Amino acid sequence: MNAIMTDFDFKRGSEPVPEKWEGFAELDRALAENRLTEYRIRKAWADPLNRRITIGVLTVIACVFAFLAGASFGLW
Template sequence: MSDPDKSRNSGGQDWQGFREVDRAIADDRMAAYTWKKAWADPWERRALIFAGIIALGFIAYVIIYDGLI
């Protein structure tokens, strides 16, 4: 029988419970890189600002139209 304390990855780097955490960190880094890359491009920066203004305008319209203010 095998000893559960001496598994094949006892001192290794492949921890079973941390695969999801590692993947989430990698995805977060990729998302951060994508946003930084988009912000560095002048045309995409303008598009992001325009989309933000449109979204804020729509939210303000909905709040005012529904009488929440």
């Protein structure tokens, strides 16, 4: 098996990213600034259904944590 790969074109983070996606300027800027996770979280929070699901999941996690903490302290 020949796994030697040559002619890599690595781009450094300081180099400007070319404008490839003209319709996705915000996403392109997010990729260029390496903040794709923040972009996804903001887009998910902007959607009302995703916001409700997120709040519901965090509420369930907090309730489970509170139950386990209360059980460990002998409250019930």
